[in-house]
Amino acid sequence: xxxxxxxxxxxxxxxxxxxxxxxxxxxxxxxxxxxxxxxxxxxxxxxxxxxxxxxxxxxxxxxxxxxxxxxxxxxxxxxxxxxxxxxxxxxxxxxxxxxxxxxxxxxxxxxxxxxxxxxxxxxxxxxxxxxxxxxxxxxxxxxxxxxxxxxxxxxxxxxxxxxxxxxxxxxxxxxxxxxxxxxxxxxxxxxxxxxxxxxxxxxxxxxxxxxxxxxxxxxxxxxxxxxxxxxxxxxxxxxxxxxxx
Amino acid sequence: xxxxxxxxxxxxxxxxxxxxxxxxxxxxxxxxxxxxxxxxxxxxxxxxxxxxxxxxxxxxxxxxxxxxxxxxxxxxxx
Numbered sequence: 001x002x003x004x005x006x007x008x009x010x011x012x013x014x015x016x017x018x019x020x021x022x023x024x025x026x027x028x029x030x031x032x033x034x035x036x037x038x039x040x041x042x043x044x045x046x047x048x049x050x051x052x053x054x055x056x057x058x059x060x061x062x063x064x065x066x067x068x069x070x071x072x073x074x075x076x077x078x079x080x081x082x083x084x085x086x087x088x089x090x091x092x093x094x095x096x097x098x099x100x101x102x103x104x105x106x107x108x109x110x111x112x113x114x115x116x117x118x119x120x121x122x123x124x125x126x127x128x129x130x131x132x133x134x135x136x137x138x139x140x141x142x143x144x145x146x147x148x149x150x151x152x153x154x155x156x157x158x159x160x161x162x163x164x165x166x167x168x169x170x171x172x173x174x175x176x177x178x179x180x181x182x183x184x185x186x187x188x189x190x191x192x193x194x195x196x197x198x199x200x201x202x203x204x205x206x207x208x209x210x211x212x213x214x215x216x217x218x219x220x221x222x223x224x225x226x227x228x229x230x231x232x233x234x235x236x237x238x239x240x241x242x243x244x245x
Numbered sequence: 246x247x248x249x250x251x252x253x254x255x256x257x258x259x260x261x262x263x264x265x266x267x268x269x270x271x272x273x274x275x276x277x278x279x280x281x282x283x284x285x286x287x288x289x290x291x292x293x294x295x296x297x298x299x300x301x302x303x304x305x306x307x308x309x310x311x312x313x314x315x316x317x318x319x320x321x322x323x
Contacts, residue, residue, distance in 0.1 A: 127287060169283065 002225040005030030008078040009224065010070075012061060012118070013088030015042035017187035018137065021213030022085055022220050027053060029221055034074045034081075037088070061088050061114035062106060071121035083133040083224045084122045086115040089155070093148045104151045111155035112162070119166055123175070132175035133224050136163050137216070140183045140239050156181075160235060167233030176232035180219045183239025185211045207240030249296070249322070250315045256291050257311060260284065270312040288314070296322045 009026050013019035015037035023046065027033045032053045035043045040058045047054040055077040059070045074081055089111045092103035119134055126132025141149055142156025160179055167177040184190060184201055190210060193201070202208055219236045222228055237243065254268045263278050274280040274288060289305045292298070292314060298321050300308070308314050 124290065127283070128290070172281075172283065 001227060002221050003030060004083075004221070004224060007031045007082040007224070008034070008074075008080050009083040009085065010034040010036060010057070010074045010078075010081050010118075010122075011085045011087055012036045012059070012070075012114070013137075014046065015039040016087070018182065018185060018213045018216050019085075019087040020046050021217045022087055022137075024050065025214070025217035025221055026083070026085075026224060031083070031224075032078050034078055036070060036074070061110045064109075064113070064117065067114045067117045068121070071118060075125070080125065080129070081122050082126075082129075082131065083135070084118060085135045085137065085220060085224075086118060086159070087137040088114065089137065089139075089152075091149065091152050093152070095148055096150050099150060107151040107155050108158075111152070112158045115159055116162060119162070119177075123166070123170060126175045127170065127173045130174045132170075132173075133228075134163070134166065134175065134177040135220055135223050136160075136177070136179045137220075138163075138179040138181045138235065140181050140237065140243050142181065143235075143237075143245055144243055163235075164233045171232050174229075176223070176229065178223045178228075178231060178233070179235040180216060180223065181235050181237045181239070182216050183211055183237070183242045185213060185216060187213065205240040205242040207242075209240065211238060211240055247315070247319070249318050252295060253292065253311060253314050253318065256295060257288065257314075260288055260291055268311055270315070271310055273310050275309070292318060298322045 004026060009031045011019055011023045014023045014035035023033050023035055027050050034055045034057050035046055036057045036059045037043050038060055043056045047056050057074050060066045092107050115136060136159050138159050139156040141153045142160050145153050163177045163179050215238050219238050257268050258265050261278050261280055272278055274285050289300050293300055296318050298318060308317055
C-alpha cells in the first residue's frame with residue numbers, strides 16, 4: 001500500500017518545515033523527489049540527508065518567468081512529473097485597513113498564481129500519460145477565514161476552488177487534484193508562540209495538541225498513491241478536529 | 246486522399262476510438278464523433294506532435310471538423 005517506487009514528485013516550498021517533511025516522506029516511500037524552494041542552501045542540505053533520488057530545483061515562485069521554467073527543469077531532471085505538490089506559501093499578515101497592495105499581490109502571486117501556472121504546465125504531460133496526482137496544500141483558514149490574513153485566506157480559498165475545477169476537467173484522464181488543509185502545525189512559525197498562547201490554541205483543538213509536519217506528510221502520501229485514485233476534488237483536513245467541515 | 250488527410254484520420258480514429266467510416270472530412274469532432282472539449286485539446290496536441298506544427302490557441306478554436314484540421318496542417322506544415 002502507498003508504494004511510490006519510481007514515481008517522480010515535485011514539491012514546492014521544500015525548504016520549509018512542512019515541505020521538507022512531505023519531501024522526506026514521499027522519498028521514504030520510494031519516490032524520486034524534486035525539491036523546489038527559494039533557499040538553495042536549505043534544499044541542498046535536505047538533498048544531502050535524503051541521499052539518492054533527489055534533485056534540487058531552486059525557484060522564486062514570485063516571478064512568473066521563474067515559474068514557467070520550473071516544470072521543464074523538473075521534467076528534464078527526473079524524466080517526468082507524476083505527482084505535483086504545491087506546498088509553497090507565504091504570509092504577509094495585517095488587518096485590511098493596513099494591508100498594502102504589495103502584501104496582497106505578493107501572497108496571491110506566490111500562493112495562488114504560481115500554483116495555477118504549475119498545474120497548467122503539468123496538466124498536458126499528465127493528460128498524455130493518462131495519470132497524475134496534483135496535491136495542493138491549502139489551510140483551514142482558507143475555509144474559515146482568519147482576521148489579519150485576508151490575503152492568505154483568499155489565496156488558500158482560491159486554491160481550493162481552483163483544485164475543484166481542475167479535478168473536474170482532468171478526472172477523465174486519470175488525474176486527481178486534491179487539497180490537504182493543515183490546521184495549526186508545529187513549525188518554526190508556531191515555535192515563536194509563548195506557552196500561554198500555545199495552551200490557548202490547544203484548548204480549541206479536540207485532539208489537544210498541535211499537528212506535526214508528519215501528520216501533513218502522511219495525508220499527502222495517501223493522496224499521492226495509486227490507492228487514492230477515486231478521490232478527487234476533495235480537501236483532506238488535517239487539524240485534530242479543530243474544524244469539521 | 247492526401248497523406249496529411251490519412252494521418253489526421255488515423256489520429257482521430259485512434260484517439261476517439263471511433264470507426265474509420267465515420268471520420269469523413271465534414272465530421273465535427275464534438276457533434277459527430279463524440280469528442281468532449283478535453284478531447285479536442287488532446288487532438289490538437291496529437292496533431293502538433295505528428296506534424297511538427299505549432300497550432301496556436303486561436304487557430305485551435307477554429308479546428309472543429311476533420312477538414313479544418315487537414316486544411317490547417319496542409320497550410321502550415323513545412
